[in-house]
Amino acid sequence: xxxxxxxxxxxxxxxxxxxxxxxxxxxxxxxxxxxxxxxxxxxxxxxxxxxxxxxxxxxxxxxxxxxxxxxxxxxxxxxxxxxxxxxxxxxxxxxxxxxxxxxxxxxxxxxxxxxxxxxxxxxxxxxxxxxxxxxxxxxxxxxxxxxxxxxxxxxxxxxxxxxxxxxxxxxxxxxxxxxxxxxxxxxxxxxxxxxxxxxxxxxxxxxxxxxxxxxxxxxxxxxxxxxxxxxxxxxxxxxxxxxxxxxxxxxxxxxxxxxxxxxxxxxxxxxxxxxxxxxxxxxxxxxxxxxxxxxxxxxxxxxxxxxxxxxxxxxxxxxxxxxxxxxxxxxxxxxxxxxxxxxxxxxxxxxxxxxxxxxxxxxxxxxxxxxxxxxxxxxxxxxxxxxxxxxxxxxxxxxxxxxxxxxxxxxxxxxxxxxxxxxxxxxxxxxxxxxxxxxxxxxxxxxxxxxxxxxxxxxxxxx
Numbered sequence: 139x140x141x142x143x144x145x146x147x148x149x150x151x152x153x154x155x156x157x158x159x160x161x162x163x164x165x166x167x168x169x170x171x172x173x174x175x176x177x178x179x180x181x182x183x184x185x186x187x188x189x190x191x192x193x194x195x196x197x198x199x200x201x202x203x204x205x206x207x208x209x210x211x212x213x214x215x216x217x218x219x220x221x222x223x224x225x226x227x228x229x230x231x232x233x234x235x236x237x238x239x240x241x242x243x244x245x246x247x248x249x250x251x252x253x254x255x256x257x258x259x260x261x262x263x264x265x266x267x268x269x270x271x272x273x274x275x276x277x278x279x280x281x282x283x284x285x286x287x288x289x290x291x292x293x294x295x296x297x298x299x300x301x302x303x304x305x306x307x308x309x310x311x312x313x314x315x316x317x318x319x320x321x322x323x324x325x326x327x328x329x330x331x332x333x334x335x336x337x338x339x340x341x342x343x344x345x346x347x348x349x350x351x352x353x354x355x356x357x358x359x360x361x362x363x364x365x366x367x368x369x370x371x372x373x374x375x376x377x378x379x380x381x382x383x384x385x386x387x388x389x390x391x392x393x394x395x396x397x398x399x400x401x402x403x404x405x406x407x408x409x410x411x412x413x414x415x416x417x418x419x420x421x422x423x424x425x426x427x428x429x430x431x432x433x434x435x436x437x438x439x440x441x442x443x444x445x446x447x448x449x450x451x452x453x454x455x456x457x458x459x460x461x462x463x464x465x466x467x468x469x470x471x472x473x474x475x476x477x478x479x480x481x482x483x484x485x486x487x488x489x490x491x492x493x494x495x496x497x498x499x500x501x502x503x504x505x506x507x508x509x510x511x512x513x514x515x516x517x518x519x520x521x522x523x524x525x526x527x528x529x530x531x532x533x534x535x536x537x538x539x540x541x542x543x544x545x546x547x548x549x550x551x552x553x554x555x556x557x558x559x560x561x562x563x564x565x566x567x568x569x570x571x572x573x574x575x576x577x578x579x580x581x582x583x584x585x586x587x588x589x590x591x592x593x594x595x596x597x598x599x600x601x
Contacts, residue, residue, distance in 0.1 A: 141582060146583050151592060154340070161339035164331050165350045171227045171327070172220035172351075178313045179224060180295040185297040215570050218351025224293070226324040228284070231347055234329045237272035238344075239437070246500045273329055274322065281321035285314050340588070341581035349577040352570045360389075390551055396575045399545040402431035404538050406531070407519040410512065411424045423532060425516075427507065429535065432542040436572045439550050441497070442489035443468075443569065446482065452469055472558030483554065487547050494543035495536075504531035546572075 147153045214221055217230040245251045245265070288294065294313045318383045328347060333342030356533045367381040406424040453459060464470040465482035472480050508527040515521050521530045549572060 144582060144586055144589070147589050151589065153592065154585065157338065157340045157588075161341070161346065164335050164339065164343075165346070168227070168328065168347055168350060169218070169330060169354060169456050170216055171324065172225050172228050172354075175224050176226055176228065176317050178294045178316065180293055183224065183293050185599045188273065215352050215355060216348060218354045219502075220351075224288070226320045227328060228321050229280055229325040230351060231325065231328050231332060231344055233276040233280060233325050233346070234269070234273045234332070234344060237269050237276055240272065241269050243500065268279060270329065272327055277322045277325035278318065281318045281325075282314075285317035285321070288317070289314050301379075313442055316328075341577070341584045345573075345577045346581065349574055350523075352574055356570075388552065388556065392549060392571055393575060395545070396549055396572050397579070399542065399549065400572070400576050400579060402517050404429045404431060404534065406534065409519050410514070410517050412518045424519075427518075429502075429538055431512060431538045433502060433535070433539055434494045434542070435576070436546075438490045438493035438543065438567045439546055439572070441493040442486055445489060446486060468554055469557065472555050474559065483551075487551075490547055491540070491543040494539055494546065497561050498535065498539050502535065504528050504535060507531060 148158060216232055216235070217228065220227040220230055241251075245255050253263070254264050257264075289310060294317070329344075332343035332347050335346055337343075339346075363385060364382070367385060368378050373381070406426055408425045408427055410425065412421050450463045450466050453463060464476075464479045467479075467482070468486075470476060470479040471483040471486075471533075505528050506522070508524065508531065511517060511527065512523045518527055518530060521527050550569065
């Protein structure tokens with residue numbers, strides 16, 4: 139079933155059409171909220187936001203939007219421009235993403251949480267509840283730090299606040315508290331919207347909200363790309379046409395590479411032992427263990443980028459930008475005139491590979507898989523149960539992790555290389571494309587499953 143055929147069938151099915159429309163409605167609410175600024179912003183900040191290319195953070199980073207974009211990196215893409223607009227959804231769902239990753243790590247480190255997670259549906263609900271509380275806590279901390287930083291930069295006009303007191307400090311802190319509450323509540327609302335989409339809509343709500351935020355910035359980024367390479371002065375018609383074809387080829391190539399990387403699976407053959415029940419023999423079926431080549435998803439790229447950009451963001455919030463931070467900034471990498479800064483790029487690649495192995499090691503346990511196989515009377519074809527199975531799974535896993543990590547490095551490198559060689563600022567990167575493609579494929583699979591399940595239920599009802 140093709141993509142267009144899937145969507146046609148989905149909209150012809152009342153139940154699925156209702157879910158799709160509900161999802162679209164929630165996404166409209168998300169994008170509207172990203173345009174509503176937090177209260178008491180000063181006039182110059184509001185003017186900056188209202189500009190066609192408005193970026194309030196440009197005021198914070200010396201009036202240069204590119205510096206703000208480079209410093210915030212993935213965070214800016216994930217918030218869908220709400221950070222630059224200083225909206226009530228400024229934090230967006232980044233606190234939830236962070237808390238989910240933290241919970242995954244804690245589940246491995248704390249046996250009690252591991253037991254709760256394995257306790258069926260009730261355990262998953264408990265973990266989800268803890269994740270929600272952790273999300274609100276992180277949002278509160280992040281919004282407090284950000285609002286105080288903005289207040290110190292005089293982004294707020296405390297004269298607009300009337301709280302029954304003429305004391306400037308009281309008004310200032312009242313404005314700060316208002317900003318903290320707005321951003322924290324905005325993050326909590328988006329978390330709720332994501333959960334509602336999962337329950338009443340189509341697909342994973344949090345992933346879909348994240349994807350629509352990233353997609354919202356792509357048109358401007360692609361337009362800027364064509365403006366730099368196609369619309370530049372002094373170019374002949376032939377050069378413009380050639381540059382257009384190159385841009386389209388690179389973008390299509392990245393998407394195709396991501397689709398291949400996301401869909402690549404290493405299947406390990408499994409044979410189930412035969413058992414005698416009464417007068418019948420059961421079991422003996424052949425199956426497989428599907429191991430994704432990109433086992434860690436986009437997490438290694440996020441971790442690597444965040445780790446390198448963290449000191450840059452902190453220093454720039456304090457109005458400092460020492461020269462050594464150029465080694466950590468992607469906009470300075472792979473530039474022919476300043477290749478020395480590409481040392482940071484090499485560190486970036488090594489970090490991606492490291493986190494690919496690290497994250498997979500805490501989410502996939504070969505020893506546990508071998509134990510489950512043994513308990514169910516199964517074994518890997520040609521491999522003895524027990525320790526040999528663990529060693530075999532570990533060996534195969536290490537190979538495919540390296541392949542997946544190299545694929546991630548290639549996807550992440552292409553936009554950086556294009557930016558370094560051309561000098562153009564690219565707002566999107568390999569991380570964004572991986573997320574978009576992955577979520578779209580996952581959502582389409584969910585819709586196909588819904589259509590198949592409905593058809594099965596109808597046939598079952600007839601007979």
